[in-house]
Amino acid sequence: MRPFKVLVGGFAIVATNGAEGGRQPVGKSDAVAFDVIDRKAAGNTKYASRDQTFTDAWDFCTRRLAIVAASRPH
Template sequence: MLFRSPGGDSSLLGPKSARAISLENRKMSFSVIVGRYTIVATSGMENGSVRVGKAEAEAYDVIDRLQGGKVKVEKQGVTFDTAWFYCIRRQACARGVSLLH
């Protein structure tokens, strides 16, 4: 696969590496960091739960970024509101704060 430079130059730069493709896909996906959690937009569980941009999001996953570089999926295929409140409640509980409705 060949690609063009980010500045719009039409000269071909050569084959794209797997790492470059991976970084490009990450740039195009939507995510929100909430403390130690990350909310990631996905195509939904029935579509393979692939990371997508905000406009294409069918569902959201909550990822717990644990110490030592380990990650764990906490919630999968939920609405943004559900993901957001899950993260906020977990953060508050860890700090000993009670949230009132």
């Protein structure tokens, strides 16, 4: 089974088995927590947020994207 990953702008939300499981990527049905990875960082290894619910991880990404969009001239 492939690990569950959702791309949101420059971020990736990855399902993991949580801190107690060593934060290994897992499928959606086995997920205990979700990590947000900054895909713009070298090697896609910079964690922007860890051990969140999916909703909190999604909100984190969308808030960050909104802040960036608001700072750009239209």
